[in-house]
Amino acid sequence: MRAAATPQKRRKILPKAQRRQQLIEATIACIARYGLASTTMHMVTREAGLSVGIANLHFKTKENLLRETLRYVAEEYHKGQIEIMRGSEADNLSDRLTALLNFQLGRGVTQRQKMSVWFAYYGEVGARPVYQKIVSAWDRAAARELEFLFASVIREGGYTDIDPGELAIGYAALIDGLHLALLVTPRELTKQSAKKIGRDFLQRAFPNHI
Amino acid sequence: MRAAATPQKRRKILPKAQRRQQLIEATIACIARYGLASTTMHMVTREAGLSVGIANLHFKTKENLLRETLRYVAEEYHKGQIEIMRGSEADNLSDRLTALLNFQLGRGVTQRQKMSVWFAYYGEVGARPVYQKIVSAWDRAAARELEFLFASVIREGGYTDIDPGELAIGYAALIDGLHLALLVTPRELTKQSAKKIGRDFLQRAFPNHI
DNA sequence: CTAGAATGAATGATCATTCATTCTCAAGTT
DNA sequence: AACTTGAGAATGAATGATCATTCATTCTAG
Numbered sequence A, B: 001m002r003a004a005a006t007p008q009k010r011r012k013i014l015p016k017a018q019r020r021q022q023l024i025e026a027t028i029a030c031i032a033r034y035g036l037a038s039t040t041m042h043m044v045t046r047e048a049g050l051s052v053g054i055a056n057l058h059f060k061t062k063e064n065l066l067r068e069t070l071r072y073v074a075e076e077y078h079k080g081q082i083e084i085m086r087g088s089e090a091d092n093l094s095d096r097l098t099a100l101l102n103f104q105l106g107r108g109v110t111q112r113q114k115m116s117v118w119f120a121y122y123g124e125v126g127a128r129p130v131y132q133k134i135v136s137a138w139d140r141a142a143a144r145e146l147e148f149l150f151a152s153v154i155r156e157g158g159y160t161d162i163d164p165g166e167l168a169i170g171y172a173a174l175i176d177g178l179h180l181a182l183l184v185t186p187r188e189l190t191k192q193s194a195k196k197i198g199r200d201f202l203q204r205a206f207p208n209h210i
Numbered sequence C: 001c002t003a004g005a006a007t008g009a010a011t012g013a014t015c016a017t018t019c020a021t022t023c024t025c026a027a028g029t030t
Numbered sequence D: 001a002a003c004t005t006g007a008g009a010a011t012g013a014a015t016g017a018t019c020a021t022t023c024a025t026t027c028t029a030g
Helices: A015-032 A041-045 A054-057 A062-086 A093-105 A109-125 A129-155 A164-184 A191-205 B016-034 B041-047 B053-057 B061-087 B093-105 B108-126 B130-157 B164-184 B193-207
Strands: none
Touching: A015 A041, A041 A062, A041 B108, A054 A062, A054 A109, A054 B016, A062 A093, A062 A109, A062 A129, A062 A191, A062 B193, A093 A109, A093 A164, A093 A191, A093 B061, A109 A129, A109 A164, A109 B108, A109 B164, A129 B130, A129 B164, A164 A191, A164 B108, A164 B130, A164 B164, A164 B193, A191 B164, A191 B193, B016 B053, B016 B061, B041 B053, B041 B093, B053 B061, B061 B093, B061 B108, B061 B130, B093 B130, B093 B164, B093 B193, B108 B130, B108 B164, B130 B164, B164 B193
16 A cells, blocks of 8 residues: 655756755754764754765765865855944944844844754864864954953053953953853753853953943 | 784783773773764774773673763762862862863873864764763752852852853853863963963953952 | 756675673682 | 693684765756
8 A cells, every 4th residue: 555645756956056055954854853973964964854975966975065164154154243343434333232142142032052063062172183174273263352342441441451352362262161161051051141141250350332 | 924923912801890991091092083073982092902792791882882971070070179169178269260270271292182072072962861860960960060159259259240040151161262272272272371261251250269 | 869967776895883702810619 | 839720811804784986877957
C-alpha cells in the first residue's frame, strides 16, 4: 500500500546565491537545535527541504558550509553593532550607547538561536585556526569602532582616568559574558536584568551620560 | 626487519580510580588540542598510553567519559574560586577580591587548556541538557558565594545603591568574557590587561577597597 | 532543445563499541 | 622463599553503525 498523499514535491531551480543562503540558514537552525558536533549534512539538507547532493554542488564540502555559516553569523552580528555605533550625525552619544545595549541584548527567539551558533563555534576556535581568523577579524573591527565611540563620550563628558581601549574590551567582554549566562543559565537571568547590568556598567564609567 | 627497540611496554594494573583520572586527563588534553567535535576514543586512549577497550571498561560509553570530564573541570574551577571567596577569617575583604581576580585570570598554559575545554562544552550546552545541568549547578553555587562576598564588601564600605546579586552576575560575566577574549583573540589582550580590566571594574564599584 | 541545477542510491572512510583472549598480582599453599 | 592460582584488569582485532562525498541520471526553464 502506498502512503496516501505525499504532495509530490516539484523540483525547483533557483539561482546559486539563493540556494547558498537557504543552506546557510538551515545550518544555523540545525546547529542551534542539535549542536555543532552532531549536525550532519543529511539534517541540514532535510531542514532546507532539498537533497543531500545539493550541498556538494554549492559548497563542495561540509567544512566549507560550516565556515561560510560562521562568516555569515559573525558578519550579521558585527555589522549590526557597527552600524549603530556609527549612528547618524543627529542622535547624541547617550542615545547611541542605549541603542547599542538594546541591540546587543535585545530581540526574541531568533537571537537565542544565533547565540547558540555563536558559542558553538567559539568552542571550536581553540582547535580550528580558520574559525579564529574569521571571528577575530570581525571582533577587531567592532572593537575599534567601540573604542572610537567611547573616546567620543570621554571627550564630551570630560571624564578623566579612563582608557577608551580598555573600557571597550571590558564592555565587550561583559556583553559576551551576559550572552553566555543567558544561554547557560537562562533561569537565573532575564534579558531585563542583563540589560540593567550592562547599563550599570556604562553608568559607573560615564555617570553624566547614562 | 623489526623496528629497532620499541621498549615493549609492560602491561600495568592499577586501581579503578586512578585509571579513570588518567583517562579524564587525556580527554582534557585531546579536547584542548583537537576540539570536542573531533576527539575520538582512539585519540584519548592513545594519549593515555592505553588500549581502546579500556574506555569501555571504566566509562562504559564515550558520552559518559565526556560527561565525567566536564564534571571534573567544572568542579575544579569552581571549587578553587569558592575556596578563595570564603578565605580565612584572618585576611581582609580587599585581599580576597584581589586573590579571586588573580585566580580567575592567573596561571599559565594549564589554564589555557582548561579554558578551551570549558568553552568547548559551553558550545554544546544549547543542545545537551546534561551539560547544562552540570555547568549551571556549579555556576549557581559560585554565584551565591560571590554575592555573599560582595554583600560583605558593600556593608563594610557603606556603599549605597549597589545590588550585590546584580553586581555578582556582572562581574562573573566580565570574567567569562575576558576568558573568551583571551581564547579567541590572544593577540589583542594580554593576561596583564585582562587583570587590569577586572580590577578597574571592581574599583568603580568599590572605590574604597581597591 | 539543452545547459546546468537537482536528485539520491551507492561508496568508502571513520569511529564507537564489543568481547574472546592475554596478562598481572595478591593471596594462598607447600 | 618459591610456586600456584584465580579474579578481574587490560588488550586490540573485529563488527556494525553513521556519515560525508560521489556521480550517473532526471528534471527544469529559458
